[in-house]
Amino acid sequence: MIAQLILEGIATGACYGLFAIAFVIIYKTSDVVNFSQAEMAMFCTYFMYHILSLYHVPFWISFLATLGFAAFLGIMLEYVFLRPARHSSTIGLIGITLGIEIILMGLAGWKWGAEQKEFVLPVSYSSTHTIFGDTFISDWAIALFVTTACVMTALYFFFKYTKPGIAMRAVQQNMYAARIVGVNTGAIFSLAWAMSSVIGTIAAMFFAAASTLDPQFMMTPFVRAFAAAVLGGIQSIPGVILGGLILGVAENVFGYVWPDSKPIVALIVIVLVLCFRPSGLFVRHYIKKV
Amino acid sequence: MKALLKLSGIETWHGSICALKHVSLEVFQGQIAVLLGPNGAGKTTVLKTVMRSLYDQKRAQPEKGSIEFEGKRIDRLKTGEIVRRGIGCVPEGREIFPELTVRENILMGAYTRRGGKDIRADIETVYRYFPILRERKDRQAGYLSGGEQQLLAIARALMGRPKLLMLDEPSLGLSPMMTREIFEIIRSINLQEGMTVLVIEQNANIALQYAHYVFLLENGRVVHAGKPEVMKRDKRVREAYLGSSDNSSP
Ligand SMILES: Nc1ncnc2c1ncn2[C@@H]1O[C@H](COP(=O)(O)OP(=O)(O)O)[C@@H](O)[C@H]1O
Numbered sequence: 001m002i003a004q005l006i007l008e009g010i011a012t013g014a015c016y017g018l019f020a021i022a023f024v025i026i027y028k029t030s031d032v033v034n035f036s037q038a039e040m041a042m043f044c045t046y047f048m049y050h051i052l053s054l055y056h057v058p059f060w061i062s063f064l065a066t067l068g069f070a071a072f073l074g075i076m077l078e079y080v081f082l083r084p085a086r087h088s089s090t091i092g093l094i095g096i097t098l099g100i101e102i103i104l105m106g107l108a109g110w111k112w113g114a115e116q117k118e119f120v121l122p123v124s125y126s127s128t129h130t131i132f133g134d135t136f137i138s139d140w141a142i143a144l145f146v147t148t149a150c151v152m153t154a155l156y157f158f159f160k161y162t163k164p165g166i167a168m169r170a171v172q173q174n175m176y177a178a179r180i181v182g183v184n185t186g187a188i189f190s191l192a193w194a195m196s197s198v199i200g201t202i203a204a205m206f207f208a209a210a211s212t213l214d215p216q217f218m219m220t221p222f223v224r225a226f227a228a229a230v231l232g233g234i235q236s237i238p239g240v241i242l243g244g245l246i247l248g249v250a251e252n253v254f255g256y257v258w259p260d261s262k263p264i265v266a267l268i269v270i271v272l273v274l275c276f277r278p279s280g281l282f283v284r285h286y287i288k289k290v
Numbered sequence: 291m292k293a294l295l296k297l298s299g300i301e302t303w304h305g306s307i308c309a310l311k312h313v314s315l316e317v318f319q320g321q322i323a324v325l326l327g328p329n330g331a332g333k334t335t336v337l338k339t340v341m342r343s344l345y346d347q348k349r350a351q352p353e354k355g356s357i358e359f360e361g362k363r364i365d366r367l368k369t370g371e372i373v374r375r376g377i378g379c380v381p382e383g384r385e386i387f388p389e390l391t392v393r394e395n396i397l398m399g400a401y402t403r404r405g406g407k408d409i410r411a412d413i414e415t416v417y418r419y420f421p422i423l424r425e426r427k428d429r430q431a432g433y434l435s436g437g438e439q440q441l442l443a444i445a446r447a448l449m450g451r452p453k454l455l456m457l458d459e460p461s462l463g464l465s466p467m468m469t470r471e472i473f474e475i476i477r478s479i480n481l482q483e484g485m486t487v488l489v490i491e492q493n494a495n496i497a498l499q500y501a502h503y504v505f506l507l508e509n510g511r512v513v514h515a516g517k518p519e520v521m522k523r524d525k526r527v528r529e530a531y532l533g534s535s536d537n538s539s540p
């Protein structure tokens with residue numbers, strides 16, 4: 001029983017972590033906490049739902065088209081809304097992302113309605129395999145683990161070995177220096193938003209498949225992924241994944257012991273971390289030499 | 291002699307402060323030019339104006355005047371294009387990438403270039419110039435000492451294969467010995483690679499020893515220019531920058 005709780009916690013936690021990666025990429029590159037992340041992912045998931053169920057486009061083609069759409073949406077939103085305001089205050093930038101959130105939520109409600117829709121992935125939440133005893137794992141969870149591992153591996157190689165990846169880290173660490181060696185920082189921002197939107201959308205597909213699709217379906221996962229990111233220090237990708245896993249397991253175990261506690265675990269985590277360890281659990285501090 | 295870089299009547303503003311007032315200067319091909327001046331004179335602003343790295347790239351800057359490099363106007367180009375044309379810079383305070391490794395920092399210097407093979411060969415050349423960087427190549431640059439970071443910033447600028455290398459106060463915060471080492475390196479790069487150099491300095495003592503030509507900047511104006519021998523004899527320069535008015539024979 002406890003094994004099952006932990007396993008399911010890890011699966012949900014991986015999903016929080018995956019989604020948290022999305023806003024870590026934007027936060028690190030441009031210092032913007034993107035509160036529209038959830039709605040960007042929600043909108044793209046609707047896009048996929050639309051072409052899957054209305055035009056009956058094959059799954060893999062819809063999947064790739066959706067990722068392309070997500071990249072486009074990310075690039076466009078950054079270019080239209082954030083870039084002209086690059087020099088505004090943090091609070092101003094947060095305001096802009098909240099504005100984007102409201103616009104996307106309104107658009108989705110207007111286009112697809114407020115009712116809950118069923119979003120189906122080829123990997124089902126209810127098709128399960130027994131591991132041992134009464135502990136089992138679903139196709140959904142297996143696919144999620146594989147996807148998370150792939151995304152993390154891809155990101156590792158991207159940031160370590162590719163020119164745009166190293167340049168993105170360079171922009172994160174010292175934008176002025178990046179510019180004087182000739183980096184087009186605008187292009188790096190576009191890339192960061194595209195990557196973030198794509199990864200957020202992948203996570204949202206898993207959330208939608210595990211629950212339902214409606215304009216609000218990403219709100220709760222967003223808060224929990226945010227808690228995961230705060231826990232992991234909103235700085236490092238392995239850190240937020242770990243934060244996600246810890247949160248997922250904690251939620252499941254506490255939720256089992258006190259059934260009413262599940263929704264508030266994430267909020268308690270945010271408050272506790274911000275009070276006692278505001279930089280997160282897994283952040284090494286680099287001290288700038290003068 | 292041919293001017294590689296030529297600023298004519300440059301005027302640059304920081305908001306409502308006029309930091310450069312009609313600055314004109316020429317850096318000649320193959321020489322080491324030094325831009326000397328006290329704190330706040332506008333030296334860094336000269337470098338940033340040339341690189342077009344002040345504020346946003348969209349804003350027109352400088353407000354007035356023109357900058358020519360190899361006889362072509364560059365004052366409306368983007369920073370990336372200016373780097374591609376052949377200007378490299380070592381900014382004030384080094385501005386390395388603290389959490390990239392030394393090797394990745396060096397690699398970033400070649401950002402505007404193509405061709406992995408040439409770049410790898412140049413990394414080797416840079417390591418030969420600065421063996422300490424080879425020793426530290428996998429370490430995070432933020433953990434290097436100040437002097438090592440300065441070498442790294444120079445190495446990074448060299449990776450762009452510049453025709454003109456600009457250095458902003460390379461001696462800042464370094465020991466006299468390290469400062470001398472940096473200037474020796476600047477001289478050997480100038481001699482061996484025939485690279486033109488513009489050094490920005492407050493430290494007149496050392497700068498005058500290595501310069502072929504000196505510009506004196508005060509309050510955003512070039513108030514004096516000439517060969518170092520001439521400058522050393524100038525009474526005002528000796529009083530203000532060499533800290534003495536009697537000894538130090540020219
Ligand atoms: N970003 C900035 N905003 C406003 N004023 C600035 C800025 N940078 C420099 N200044 C002003 O411009 C003048 C020249 O500065 P600077 O070029 O940094 O001088 P230097 O490098 O010779 O010490 C100074 O009066 C300084 O206060």
Ligand SMILES: [Mg+2]
Nearest residue numbers: 333334335382
């Ligand atoms: Mg300066």
